[in-house]
Amino acid sequence: AETFPLPDQARVFTVANQKGGVGKTTTAVNLAAALAQSGARVLVIDLDPQGNASTALGVEHRSDTVSVYDVIINDVPMRDVVQRSPEFEGLDCIPATIHLAGAEIELVSMVAREQRLRSALETYIAESENPPHYVFIDCPPSLGLLTINAFVAAKEVLIPIQCEYYALEGLSQLLNNIKLIERHLNPELAVSTILLTMYDSRTNLAHQVVEEVREHFPDEVLDTLIPRSVRISEAPSYGQSVISYDLNSPGSLSYREAAAEIARRGVRKQEEN
Ligand code: ADP
Numbered sequence: 707a708e709t710f711p712l713p714d715q716a717r718v719f720t721v722a723n724q725k726g727g728v729g730k731t732t733t734a735v736n737l738a739a740a741l742a743q744s745g746a747r748v749l750v751i752d753l754d755p756q757g758n759a760s761t762a763l764g765v766e767h768r769s770d771t772v773s774v775y776d777v778i779i780n781d782v783p784m785r786d787v788v789q790r791s792p793e794f795e796g797l798d799c800i801p802a803t804i805h806l807a808g809a810e811i812e813l814v815s816m817v818a819r820e821q822r823l824r825s826a827l828e829t830y831i832a833e834s835e836n837p838p839h840y841v842f843i844d845c846p847p848s849l850g851l852l853t854i855n856a857f858v859a860a861k862e863v864l865i866p867i868q869c870e871y872y873a874l875e876g877l878s879q880l881l882n883n884i885k886l887i888e889r890h891l892n893p894e895l896a897v898s899t900i901l902l903t904m905y906d907s908r909t910n911l912a913h914q915v916v917e918e919v920r921e922h923f924p925d926e927v928l929d930t931l932i933p934r935s936v937r938i939s940e941a942p943s944y945g946q947s948v949i950s951y952d953l954n955s956p957g958s959l960s961y962r963e964a965a966a967e968i969a970r971r972g973v974r975k976q977e978e979n
């Protein structure tokens with residue numbers, strides 16, 4: 707496998723878009739797998755009660771599995787919850803179970819309710835002998851307290867945008883929310899990466915969406931486009947990323963190229979500072 711440059715410090719991404727079905731989970735899991743395949747240590751935090759990222763990474767998340775719910779609500783350390791993905795060396799996951807659905811309401815009355823994931827992750831990284839190079843937090847399709855916890859825990863936001871009708875609808879609301887978090891809760895937060903997904907080169911509409919997004923976000927959009935691909939959508943039912951499910955398929959190649967871009971950009975930023 708091609709090796710990518712590694713960051714000096716853990717890069718923590720929140721993968722967010724309040725719309726469902728735009729490719730958040732698919733992006734989190736496949737970028738994580740691609741980076742792990744290239745030699746990075748990667749942690750995926752599943753913050754969606756649906757547990758789709760846990761499923762796709764092939765980790766246990768039955769209702770009695772100790773999970774991210776216990777981390778956020780019961781102060782269980784992440785090191786007691788983390789599971790290895792069977793797929794690649796260095797690919798770990800904090801799973802989500804159905805209990806997480808209740809966390810949104812339980813959090814409301816808790817002290818420091820926006821900071822709980824951040825504190826847990828900081829402790830995990832500080833105490834880890836081999837801390838992750840990358841952390842991807844997979845968010846539910848809402849802007850509730852779980853997503854706020856993700857924004858407070860991260861420095862970078864990665865927004866997947868589906869090359870479809872209404873692609874940009876709701877985006878300004880998302881960006882406003884990110885600004886509010888930056889102002890009040892996490893001054894280091896920034897949208898670093900936008901990834902165009904489910905691209906179908908045969909449609910004019912897809913071209914138009916790509917052009918429009920590149921015009922609005924010239925610095926954030928990756929050059930790589932993720933094609934619409936059956937292999938990508940099949941992989942999760944085998945508990946796999948597309949990287950191991952079908953390494954040389956176009957979907958796998960595109961996620962590996964996107965991961966390489968993210969790695970190179972990070973090192974460029976690091977050198978600028
Ligand atoms: P979200 O997490 O934003 O709800 P998902 O990542 O679960 O979105 O994707 C929604 C659906 O689209 C899933 O069934 C997934 O397998 C499928 N999908 C995601 N990306 C692609 C793609 N590039 N090509 C084909 N299907 C895709």
Ligand code: MG
Pocket residue numbers: 730731732754758845
């Ligand atoms: Mg999802």
